[in-house]
Amino acid sequence: MAAQAPTLEVPTDAELLQAQADLWRHSLYYLTSMGLRCAVELEIPTTIHKLGGVASLPDLTSALCLPPVKMPFLGRLMRVLVTSGVFAADDASESGEELYRLTPLSRVLVHGVVADEHHSQKYFVLAVTSSHCAEAAFGLADWFKKDTEAPVPSPFEDMHGVPVFDDRTAVLDKDFDAVSNQGLAAHDNLGIATILRECGDIFKGLQSLTDCCGGDGTTARALVKAYPHLKCTVLDLPKVIVKAPVDGVINYVAGDLFHTVPSSQAVMLKLVLHFWSDEDCVKILAQCRNAIPSREEGGKVIIIEIVVGPSLGPIMFEAQLLMDMLMMVNTRGVQRSENDWSKLFVKAGFTDYKIVKKLGARCVIEVYP
Known part of the structure; x- marks a missing residue:
């Protein structure tokens, strides 16, 4: 005889109405993402920046070369993006027009600005x-x-x-x-200046460092600028290294971190391991361990990654979980908790680790042989 389905608990009127509103929000969040994409494609953050950091709806319509008939629709898009924190707005104009301003979020979407600490997230x-x-x-x-x-x-x-x-x-x-x-x-290079300010001590005393998957050397050059005595090597795939600038500041090595990592006092894995499975991470970490000297000689692996956990509050935790979903959908990787990281370090032959500092949704971790 088939089991009888349990009785469904009927929500109160207030709970039902709230559930309906929550259902709308969760079902339609993709429209906020598409609205953000639209703003980036239209270059609204860059345009507001070029207009002096504040712009009315007519200003934006004109500067973006949009048909005037589209201005009311642009206003509806901006209203959603203001509500979600992408932009800010106030009613301070003499004409009574709402004025739109950049927020920290939309500032990192300003494109075409050359500055040491600015890496536009447009392409992300x-x-x-x-x-x-x-x-x-x-x-x-x-x-x-x-x-x-x-x-x-x-x-x-x-x-x-x-x-x-x-x-x-x-x-x-x-x-x-x-x-x-x-x-x-852009994603990988954002925040290196913050890392140097908040926990630069992890690089003090180092004579050499290998930046695995260091791309064009942006992070390595920032390290050398802060610590001129530091000899930096960037390891990346041949197709990446061939495009890297030859400036004599950074030593570039074409290779595969699964097979060899250039010897140095320290190895840095900045936003690398979350792309890989646990099995692959153990292989990568083992190569890193082979490339460094003992802990007594200053050997260590510096890892900059998300450490998933609710301690940073619901907003940061949600961001971490969404980044984990991004990894699940698009890669074979995963965002890991501290317990997950600890198990990987042990399997790769390391003896100890220390979370140096939590920086936003990420952490800086030192791992010792």
């Missing part, structure tokens, strides 16, 4: 809201139902036939590949 937004990533997320239910042998491909790889950030990604879509790599570089 365009990459993660692209049709390729959205299609992979739309296919999650089918992906869960599919019986697949390990290693399990990501929904992105399962749907499109190639992994993201792979040599074959350009065959899928060369424009998406370019935007993704630009977004990755």
